[in-house]
Amino acid sequence: MSWHTDVDGTAYLVNELLPVTEAEAEAYYKAANTLYDMYVEAAQHVIDNDLFFELDIPFNLISLIKRSWENDDLHLYGRFDFAGGLDGLPIKLIEFNADTPTGLFETAVVQWALLKANGMDGESQFNTVYEAIQNNFRRLVTGLENDPAHFGEHYRYQNILFSSMANLPEDERTVKFLQQIASEAGFQTDFAYMGDVGFSEQEGVFKGDTRFDYWFKLFPWEDVALETDGITGILDEISRNNAGTFLNPAYTLLFQSKGILKILYELFPDSPYLLETRVEPLQGKKQVSKTMFGREGANTAIIDTMGKVLKEIPGEYGNYTKVYQEFAEFPQDGEGRSYQAGVFFAWEGCGLGFRRAWDIHDNMSKFVSHRIV
Amino acid sequence: MAKHYIKKAISYSAVGGLGFTIVAALQGCGDNTGQPPMGSQDQRQDSIADAAQQGVFMVIQQTGANPDTYELKEKYPSSEGTRAILKTLDGDERVLSEAELKELAEAEAQRVESGESQLTHPVAENQGLSLGETILASAAGALIGGMLANKLMGNSNFQRHQQQTNQRASSSMSSTRNPAQSNNASNRGSSGTRSGFFGGNSNSTSGRSSSSMGS
Numbered sequence: 405m406s407w408h409t410d411v412d413g414t415a416y417l418v419n420e421l422l423p424v425t426e427a428e429a430e431a432y433y434k435a436a437n438t439l440y441d442m443y444v445e446a447a448q449h450v451i452d453n454d455l456f457f458e459l460d461i462p463f464n465l466i467s468l469i470k471r472s473w474e475n476d477d478l479h480l481y482g483r484f485d486f487a488g489g490l491d492g493l494p495i496k497l498i499e500f501n502a503d504t505p506t507g508l509f510e511t512a513v514v515q516w517a518l519l520k521a522n523g524m525d526g527e528s529q530f531n532t533v534y535e536a537i538q539n540n541f542r543r544l545v546t547g548l549e550n551d552p553a554h555f556g557e558h559y560r561y562q563n564i565l566f567s568s569m570a571n572l573p574e575d576e577r578t579v580k581f582l583q584q585i586a587s588e589a590g591f592q593t594d595f596a597y598m599g600d601v602g603f604s605e606q607e608g609v610f611k612g613d614t615r616f617d618y619w620f621k622l623f624p625w626e627d628v629a630l631e632t633d634g635i636t637g638i639l640d641e642i643s644r645n646n647a648g649t650f651l652n653p654a655y656t657l658l659f660q661s662k663g664i665l666k667i668l669y670e671l672f673p674d675s676p677y678l679l680e681t682r683v684e685p686l687q688g689k690k691q692v693s694k695t696m697f698g699r700e701g702a703n704t705a706i707i708d709t710m711g712k713v714l715k716e717i718p719g720e721y722g723n724y725t726k727v728y729q730e731f732a733e734f735p736q737d738g739e740g741r742s743y744q745a746g747v748f749f750a751w752e753g754c755g756l757g758f759r760r761a762w763d764i765h766d767n768m769s770k771f772v773s774h775r776i777v
Numbered sequence: 778m779a780k781h782y783i784k785k786a787i788s789y790s791a792v793g794g795l796g797f798t799i800v801a802a803l804q805g806c807g808d809n810t811g812q813p814p815m816g817s818q819d820q821r822q823d824s825i826a827d828a829a830q831q832g833v834f835m836v837i838q839q840t841g842a843n844p845d846t847y848e849l850k851e852k853y854p855s856s857e858g859t860r861a862i863l864k865t866l867d868g869d870e871r872v873l874s875e876a877e878l879k880e881l882a883e884a885e886a887q888r889v890e891s892g893e894s895q896l897t898h899p900v901a902e903n904q905g906l907s908l909g910e911t912i913l914a915s916a917a918g919a920l921i922g923g924m925l926a927n928k929l930m931g932n933s934n935f936q937r938h939q940q941q942t943n944q945r946a947s948s949s950m951s952s953t954r955n956p957a958q959s960n961n962a963s964n965r966g967s968s969g970t971r972s973g974f975f976g977g978n979s980n981s982t983s984g985r986s987s988s989s990m991g992s
Contacts, residue, residue, distance in 0.1 A: 426783065433782055506991030519786035525872070532782050569975065574989050602970035610970045623975065623990050635974040660992070699992035754782060776783055 421518065421527075422743065422758055423777040428489055429530040429756060432745060435495045435677055436484050436753030442675065443500060446667045447473065447658045458683075459663035460696035460724050462629030464636045465654055471643050472653035476548060480540050480582075480620070480651050481533075481750040482659065483507060487732035489745050496732040497668075497677050498744065499694075502659035503652050504624050506574070506700075507746055507771060508533070509581050511757035515773030528776040529756070534585060536754035541589040543751070544618060544649075555590050563592040564651075565609055565616035567623070570597040575622045582620060598623055605641035608648035620651040624660075626697045661696050662727045679730040685711065690731035696724040701769075706731065743772065833916050835861040837873075837908070842866055846905025849915045849942050859919045861912070875920075878912055882920035885909030889929065896929070900937045914942040 450459060451473060456466050483505035485498040512533035519527050542552035545559050566583040568575040580595060587593045594611055598621065602610035609619040629636055642648045658664060665681040672678060680686060685693070688709050695703040702719025707728075734742035741760050748755040761769035836851040850864075861873040873881075888894040888909070895901075896910050906914065917926050917939070929935045 426780065429783060430780060433780070501992040504991045506989055516786060525786050528783050528785050530780075530783050532784055569990060572989055575991065578991070598975035600972060601974070602972040603974065604970040607969060610972075624992070627990070631974065633974055638971070700989070752782070 420772060421515075421522075421524075422490075422772050422774040424490065424530070424756065424774045426776055429776055431495055432486065432489055432747050432756055433530065433753040435486065435489075435497075436747040436749050438675075439484060439497055439500070439677055440749055440752075442668055442672055442677075443502075443659050443664065446664055446671055447655060449671060450658055450664070450667060455667065458667070459658060459661040460626075461657060461661060462626060464640075465625060465629045465657065468625075468636075468640050468643055468654040469657060470655075472650070473655040475649075477649055477653035477655070478540060478544055478548070478651070479653060479656055481505065481508070481537050481748060481754075482652070482656065484747045484749060484753075486745040486747060487734045490735040490743065493733050493735055495677060495745075496679050497665070498679075498729075498732070499662060499665065500659050502656040504622050505748070506578065507757055507759070508578050508748070510771045510773075511746065511748055511755045512537075512581070514771070515757060518773045519775060524775065529774060530753075530776065531755045533748050533750070533755035536748075536750040536752065537582070538585050538589045540750045541586045541591060559590055561592060562617040563594070563614075564618040564620060565601065565611055566593060566595045567598045567601055567619065567621045569623065570599060579620065579622050586620075603635070603638045603642065604647070605638055606645060606647060608642050608645075616648065618649050618651055624697070624699075625654055625657040626660075662694050662698070662729075663696050663725070665729060666727055679732055681727055681729045683725065683727055685728050686730060691728050692731055693726050693728050695719075695721040695726055697721055698724070744769070833859050833919050835859075835912075835915055837861050837863050837911055837915075839863070839865045841905050844905070845907065847908050847911040848906075849911055852915060852943065859916055863908075878916070879920050881909045882913045882917065885913040886921050886929070889913075889935075896935050896938050897932050899934055900941060906938070906942070910938070911942065914939045 450456065451470060456463070456469075461469065479502065482500055482502035484500050487493070487496045487498055489495040511531065516529060516531055519525075519529065539552040541564075542555040543550075544564075545562055546552050546554055547558070550558070564583075564586050566579045566586075568579040570576075583593045583595055594614070594616070596611040600611065601619070602612075604610065607615055609616045628639070639650065643650070643654075662681075663683075665678075666683055668675075669678050669681045680689070685691065685707070690709055691707050693705045693707060698704060698719055698721040701717050703717070703721040703724075704719075705716040706714045708714050734744055736742050737760075741762055744759045744761070746757050746759060747753050748757075756774055758772040758774060759769040760772050833852055835849060838848050838850045840846045840848045847863075858875040859878055860875060861878060863871045863873055865871070885894055885896070885907075889897055894910060894913075895906060896914060912920065913929075914935070917929055
C-alpha cells in the first residue's frame with residue numbers, strides 16, 4: 405500500500421475528522437446530482453454541434469466517444485471537485501474527474517475506518533461509495549432501468565477484467581478495490597496489468613485464453629489516444645463489433661476535458677454552481693488558468709486581477725489548450741490551509757472527502773476525512 | 778428526515794470485508810498525537826502480525842432460527858482485543874464486545890466440560906452451531922486461556938469443528954473467483970489476440986512521470 409505516504413515522506417492521510425453539518429452534506433449531494441445532469445446536457449451539446457475540437461478531444465477517439473454515448477454505456481464513477489460548501493461559502497464547481505478519479509479508497513474505506521478506529525460507531529459520514537459503485541456494476545447486466553437488486557435474474561456469467569499500469573501501486577490498489585466491489589456484486593472478475601492484456605478486433609479483450617465482456621482500465625483516454633501502436637483503432641473495432649465494453653466509457657473524456665467548463669458556463673450562465681470560464685483570460689478578475697487535460701494540479705496557475713501570476717505549478721500538459729476559470733474561495737483553517745471537497749458520483753452523489761493544501765490542490769495535497777455533526 | 782447517502786459508521790455492510798483490515802492498520806489513530814496513522818508497509822505488516830497474537834475481529838452471521846444457528850463469515854487479526862459483529866437473520870448488526878464474547882465462550886467451555894456441547898461430538902451433516910459454539914470454535918485461543926483451551930485443542934472432534942468453521946470463513950473471504958475455471962461460455966482461444974500494448978513489452982507508452990494515472 406502506498407497511498408498513505410507521499411513521496412516527500414509526509415503522511416497523505418491526516419488523522420483529523422473535519423466536522424460537516426448535515427445541511428452542508430445535503431448541499432454537496434444536491435450539487436453533484438444537479439451538475440451531473442448539466443454535464444450530460446453539455447456533452448450532448450458537444451456531440452450535436454461537433455465541438456470536439458474545442459475540448460481538445462483527440463480525433464482518433466471521436467467514434468469511440470460517440471458510440472459509447474449512443475450505447476448508453478454505464479459511467480461507473482467519477483469525482484466532482486468543489487470549492488466552498490463549508491463556513492457559508494457557496495459550492496462552486498472546480499472540475500469533474502470523470503475518467504480516472506483518484507481518492508476512491510480513501511473516501512470509501514479509510515475515512516470510514518478512521519471513525520471505527522476511534523470508536524465512533526455512532527458517528528455518520530456522507531459515504532455510500534461502496535454500495536453505490538456495487539449497484540452500478542450490477543446495472544451493467546440489469547440495465548439502467550431495472551432495480552440492480554435483481555442482478556441474479558439477469559446475470560449470465562458476464563465477466564470483468566480490471567487493469568492498471570504495472571509500476572503504479574496506488575493505481576493498482578484502487579483497481580483491486582474496484583475488482584473486490586465487482587466480485588461482491590456477483591461478477592466473475594480478474595486482474596491483469598495493462599501490458600499483459602490481449603486484444604482482438606473480432607473477439608474482444610483477453611487475459612490469456614479467457615475473454616472478458618468488460619474491461620476496466622485506470623488509464624486516461626487521452627493517453628490511450630497518444631499511443632502510437634494502433635491500440636486506439638483496435639479498441640474502436642472491438643467496440644464497433646460489440647465484442648467488449650470499456651469502463652469508464654470513452655465519453656467520460658468529454659466530462660474530463662476542462663473545455664467542458666466553458667461549454668457549461670455558456671449553457672447555464674445563471675447556475676449558482678458555475679464559475680465564469682473562458683478560453684481567453686478573464687478581464688479584471690482573479691482567476692486560475694488550467695490546461696484541458698491537466699491532472700492533479702499540473703500546469704495550473706493562479707493569476708491576479710492585473711494579470712500577474714501569483715503561483716504556478718509546472719507540468720507536462722503544456723501542449724493542451726488553456727481555459728481560464730474565475731477564482732473561487734476555499735474554506736480555510738486557522739493555519740491558512742484550504743480544503744477542497746471531492747464528491748464521488750456513481751448514479752448519484754455517494755461520498756464526500758476533502759483534500760487539504762496551501763493553495764493549488766496538487767498530488768501533494770492531503771486527504772482529510774469528515775464526520776457529520 | 779434520514780438521508781440515505783449518510784451512513785452511520787457502525788454499518789459493516791457499507792464497505793464489505795476490506796474495512797476491517799484497515800481498522801487493524803489504523804491502530805493508534807485514537808491517540809490524537811498527530812502522528813501518521815500508518816507507517817511504512819513493513820510497519821503496517823508488523824502491526825497486523827502483532828495484532829494476531831492479541832485478538833481477532835470476527836463477523837458472525839446467523840444462519841437459522843429455532844434452533845438458532847450461526848456461521849463464522851470473516852475473521853481478521855485485531856489490535857484491539859477480540860470483538861465480533863453479529864449479523865442476525867433480520868439484517869441487524871450488533872457488536873459483541875470482548876467481555877460478551879468471553880462470557881459466551883466460557884459458558885460454552887462449561888458445556889464442553891459437561892459433555893453438552895456439540896463441539897466435542899463428531900461433525901454431523903449440515904449441522905449448525907449455536908452462537909457459543911461458533912465463537913468457541915472460531916477463537917478459543919483468544920478467548921479462553923490455559924488448560925481448557927489446550928484440552929479443547931487436543932480433542933479431535935473439536936479440531937474438526939474448528940477446521941470447518943474457519944474453512945467456511947476463509948472461503949467467503951476469497952471473493953475473487955477465477956473466470957478461467959468457471960463455466961463462462963464465452964471462453965475462446967486467444968489465437969487472434971495481440972498484447973504488449975501500454976508498455977507491455979517496450980517503452981512505447983506515453984510515459985507520464987506522475988505517480989498515478991488518476992486525476
